[in-house]
Amino acid sequence: MSTVLQQATDARVASIDLAAATRAEKDRALLLMATRLEESTGDIVKANEIDVRNGRAASLSDAMIDRLTLTPARIKAMADGLRELAALPDPVGDVVRGSTLANGLELRQVRVPFGVVGIVYEGRPNVTADAAGICLKSGNAVLLRGSGSALSSNAAIVAVLREAVADTGLPADTIQLLDATTRDSVKELMRARGLVDVLIPRGGASLIKAVVEESTVPVIETGVGNCHVYVDEAADLEKALAVVLNSKTQRLSVCNTAESLLVHSEIADRFLPLVLAELGDAGVTVHGDARVSSYGDSVVPATEEDWATEYLSADISVGVVDSLDDALDHIRRYGTGHTEAIISESLAATRRFAARVDAAAVMINASTRFTDGSEFGFGAEIGISTQKLHARGPMGLPELTSTKYIVTGNGHTRG
Template sequence: MSEATREQVLEVAGRARQAAAELAPLPRRAKDAALNAIADALITRAPEILKANESDVARAREGGTAEAMIDRLSLTEQRVAAIAEAVRQVAALPDPVGESVRGYTLPNGLELRQVRVPLGVVGIIYEGRPNVTVDAAALTLKSGNAVLLRGSSSAYDSNTALVDVMRDALAGTQLPADSVQLVPGTSRQSVKHLMRARGLVDVLIPRGGAALINSVVEESTVPVIETGVGNCAVYVDASADVDLAVDILINAKTQRPSVCNAAETVLVHADIAEAFLPVALRALRDENVTVHGDARVRSYGDDVVPATEEDYSTEYLSLDIAAAVVDSLEEAVAHIRRYGSGHTEAIVTTSQGAAKRFVALVDSAAVMVNASTRFTDGEEFGFGAEIGISTQKLHARGPMGLPELTSTKYVVTGEGHLRGV
């Protein structure tokens, strides 16, 4: 069974490799036309997409899946329309392929340009959110890449229907239908074979929880861009405006607690703890947030739960937050370096010196000064869309828009130049 699955995965990867070669040189107008054709098809064929999704949702309910996860899995006519509109928005974005990153004439007269080119074949491994199937396909196609989609088994029927719709739409355009493919199989074996398809797949992007991302990073022989895990902290500095700090904390924690840029930890300078914590704890209580605090935080609230080492390392994705009092900005940074995931941290302060020092010391993909962690997002950053938020340091870091789905190559033009030495 495993060998049969391996052959199936390698077969679709080989087709994707060929499709990527055909797709790479196509002009923007061809890619935009294909994306608009996909958007039209999603609307036209919404009934069959919704019928497939009903099967997934029913199976999830029978299996006792939590309602929050079922909501992520579920599609409605409105959600399908929103997915189609998101595809049209990607079509309207500038095409990064062919863009000159830098260029100049060398002293010997050679003209050198570094230009953006597609990565090639991009594999996306993700959990039960069928909207990712279309979002990922749209972004990879726009950036000139072929995509292999491996969603969770919980959304298999939905993903199959969505990929069928997209492939049929591509058949009437200049883009090869094999530019978008679903990785066959629902077992872990198919994921493993995708992770070992080095030479056919150029990069893997896992989207999901820590367990999924760690598994892909540790087991893959294909290069991986890590995304998603967000143990984000808000540090309230000694000079912070209390009301502003409370507003930022509440927004960062409660505006949408189930996403990777929600705050999971609040660190409070000891000099402002007496003024800030009673107000903040009351505001968090009003929002039904459970606070897991150290001894000093607990002294300000009887309902604060004792915090453990695990609490400070946890991406809750729920109405929970870890809290600690620190004696200095440097102690806050040390806490973030020890427990954080390198995603997003925020400082609330009226001191320019403290803000500059925090920004310089914190080693995360995004650092907010007097702003909510919730702003770390491709659309909020003005990128139009994102494939994920990278927490690593190579190639791409932070929200990954279209340029981050490209590599570069050097184009050197001469007039019969010969190297002498």
């Protein structure tokens, strides 16, 4: 048996005990995991420095280095995320619906863990703690397959988490890290049907596409974030400027960052000079259409590829549209179903936009950066799903469960 299949088998065994764990037992493990992370900050930062040094040597982009880097503050945020999870209700055992049938049978549909969850992700070692925590709280064993760029960081984090889990009496194999030095571990994980219940990819378009197309294990598809902000003709320009800047510049390297800006032609003369100046001051390169280019010498002509690109960098595509419906057509063509925003004081416009745009999250007069499990009050999220089955948008604890029907009778037989 290969190492990956052995780990999956061990995870399956661990998941049986974990599924029966009480909320108190799981919360105790989460709190100890948080404490141990903070206590191990120095060791984790040293391990991370190795990855960052190797990443720079491999010419990773600034955005990828930012995703990879761990600081004491980011490690504290990881620990705080685990504590927030401990404070959240346990979804396992929740009754989704229940009734007494006409024949007297009592019917309940209750939440249960998936069992074993595999997660394939790139770059961001903070995902290691987030994913381990949310899977544990929802009663699932987890197989973590991070990227080779975060090899040392992930190993240090998982060692701390496993020791904490074991010290509370839960199975250490609840949390396991797969080898990230070759692609073989990903291929085996994708084909471990019967041992792994669901696979969640988190990363760029090529990673997600490969997992979705090649996996025999059921996949919850997380999405690429080509997010748009549309500034309507009825927009408050002060609000619009603040939202666009926050959506684009608050953090460049994450999937809920705005990558495209659409401006209604009726307010282009007033708004574009303002926003182009502010974006320029923030160091953002604007890739614009011909009408946008007429408002600034620094605008780079946009290509067809620009409109479809998730930059994850200090770049944004900007276009002028003649109507709300033109904006919707543009988003329908180039959007990825993640987050779309409209800035408008028109109730009719915001309602039409919300009803017609196809996305996991729609922001009305608010930054795209709010599409986040923590911001939505879910605690640490496992990812943001752009599919339409089971889970869509930020996936919190309930999305990491399935259900079973429990039917109680009194010697009932069917005629």
